[in-house]
Amino acid sequence: MLKVLIVGLAAAALASASSANATYAGKNGLIVFGADTGNGHQLYTVQPNGHDLRQITHVDGEAVHPDWAPDGRRIVFEFDRPNEAGCAVELMNADGSGIVDLTGSRNGCEGQPSFTPDGQRIVFARYDDIINVESIWSMDLNGEDRHQITTGTDSGVTDPNVSPDGATVSFIDYNGADLGQAVYSSSLDGSNLREVVPFAFDVAIKHDWAPNGKRLVFTDNADNFERSANIATIPPDGTGLRYLTDFSSPDTRAYVGGYSPNGNWIVFRLEVHGLYGLYRMHPDGTGMDAILKLSSFRPRFIDWGPR
Numbered sequence: 001m002l003k004v005l006i007v008g009l010a011a012a013a014l015a016s017a018s019s020a021n022a023t024y025a026g027k028n029g030l031i032v033f034g035a036d037t038g039n040g041h042q043l044y045t046v047q048p049n050g051h052d053l054r055q056i057t058h059v060d061g062e063a064v065h066p067d068w069a070p071d072g073r074r075i076v077f078e079f080d081r082p083n084e085a086g087c088a089v090e091l092m093n094a095d096g097s098g099i100v101d102l103t104g105s106r107n108g109c110e111g112q113p114s115f116t117p118d119g120q121r122i123v124f125a126r127y128d129d130i131i132n133v134e135s136i137w138s139m140d141l142n143g144e145d146r147h148q149i150t151t152g153t154d155s156g157v158t159d160p161n162v163s164p165d166g167a168t169v170s171f172i173d174y175n176g177a178d179l180g181q182a183v184y185s186s187s188l189d190g191s192n193l194r195e196v197v198p199f200a201f202d203v204a205i206k207h208d209w210a211p212n213g214k215r216l217v218f219t220d221n222a223d224n225f226e227r228s229a230n231i232a233t234i235p236p237d238g239t240g241l242r243y244l245t246d247f248s249s250p251d252t253r254a255y256v257g258g259y260s261p262n263g264n265w266i267v268f269r270l271e272v273h274g275l276y277g278l279y280r281m282h283p284d285g286t287g288m289d290a291i292l293k294l295s296s297f298r299p300r301f302i303d304w305g306p307r
Helices: 001-014
Strands: 027-038 039-045 062-067 074-080 087-093 109-113 119-130 133-141 145-151 155-162 169-173 181-187 194-197 216-219 231-234 252-259 265-272 276-281 288-294 302-306
Touching: 027 062, 074 109, 087 119, 109 145, 109 155, 119 145, 145 169, 194 216, 194 276, 216 252, 231 252, 252 302, 265 288, 265 302
Parallel strands: 039 062, 062 109, 062 302, 087 109
Antiparallel strands: 027 039, 027 302, 062 074, 074 087, 109 119, 119 133, 133 145, 155 169, 169 181, 181 194, 216 231, 252 265, 265 276, 276 288
C-alpha cells in the first residue's frame, strides 16, 4: 500500500508541478518555511513549482513560525534565542534583510506571530514567566500599542490567526492533558470564546483560515504517533467537518501549512517512513502533488505568501 502511495504521489507531481497560478490580492507568491540546517532551524523560501529554493535567515539561534504580510513584502517570525534565552517576535523583509526585534528586553517568551488582514498589526502568543500565564496578544508593527486578547481556557494558547474579515482570532488551546489540543476562537476583544475543534482531535499547532473566511484547515493527531495525522477543514462555527486526507498508517502523516493566497491550494508537509516532502492539494483534497519531493529535508512552519 505504501509503495502505491509513493508512486501515485510521484506521478501526480510530474503531471502538475507547474500549474500554480491565480490571484488573491495579487498572484500566488513564494512559500516560506523552516528547516533544520544541522545547526538549528532557519527560514527558506521556494517557488510553488519547487524552483529557487533559498535560505533567507542566518540567525544565531533559530528562526521558526514565519507568516507573510498581506502585501508579500515582509515576514514576521519567531526567533528562539541561543542558549535558551527566551524567544522574540522579529520582522524582516521578504528576502531576509532588515530584521527588527519587536520584543526587546521584555521578560518571558513571545512567538507564533501572524499579521492581521490589513497588515497593520501582529497577533502573537506571549508566555509571561513571572505570573506563569500564556495568552494571545496584539501589537503594532513597532512592537508597541500592545493589548492582551485572551488566555483561552487558561491552560495555554498559541498560533493565533485573524479571520479575513478582521473580526475573529482563532488559536490553538491546550487543556493540560496529553494529546489535548483544540482550535478555539474569540472576538478581537477576547469576548465570544468558543470551541471550533474539540481537544480530542489533538490538533497540531499550525492552522489557517481560507482566504474567503468560510473554513479553517488543521491537522489532527499531532502527537499521537500510534495513528496517522490527517488534514481536515471546518467552518468557523465548528460544524461541517471535512477530511481532505485519509492516511491510515502511523508512518504516513500530513501536517498542514495553510492556504495559497488565491484559495485554490493548501500547502502541507507529507511524511512517509521517515522521509519528508513539501506538497500541495486543492481544498477538496484532490490534485495532490509535490513541490519538494520526499527526502531527508524536512519543511516545517509553512506559509504561502502573495506576490
